[in-house]
Amino acid sequence: MKYDLDKIVETLIQAAILEDLGDRGDITSDAIKLSDRIVNANIIAKQNGVLCGVEIASQVFKTIDEKININCIKNNGDAVDSGDVIVEL
Numbered sequence: 409m410k411y412d413l414d415k416i417v418e419t420l421i422q423a424a425i426l427e428d429l430g431d432r433g434d435i436t437s438d439a440i441k442l443s444d445r446i447v448n449a450n451i452i453a454k455q456n457g458v459l460c461g462v463e464i465a466s467q468v469f470k471t472i473d474e475k476i477n478i479n480c481i482k483n484n485g486d487a488v489d490s491g492d493v494i495v496e497l
Contacts, residue, residue: 417464417467418467418471421464421467421468421471422471424468425468425471425472448496448497449496449497450493450494450495450496450497451465451493451494451495451497452491452492452493452494453488453489453490453491453492453494454490455490456487456488456489456490457487457488458485458486458487458488459482459483459484459485459486459487459488459494460484460485461484462480462482462483462484462494462495463484465495466478466480466495469497476497477497478495478496478497479495479496479497480494480495481493481494481495481496482494482495
């Protein structure tokens with residue numbers, strides 16, 4: 409049996425977003441809604457390790473808002489130290 413991995417990942421991302429936001433939205437997201445502002449954010453390593461999931465994280469952000477600019481500083485398989493910037497948004 410052949411699987412379409414991209415379709416599976418897309419389905420999982422949609423399910424996770426739906427689970428987080430549900431039909432009523434998310435109280436935290438609603439409280440900090442910044443639709444009329446441009447903001448910058450970083451994803452930062454909390455501890456030393458080997459990175460995994462950068463492409464999935466990027467795909468999640470693009471699913472939420474395709475206008476988000478994503479700059480991956482580190483890649484899957486890279487060693488990271490606590491405090492390293494992994495992704496700039």
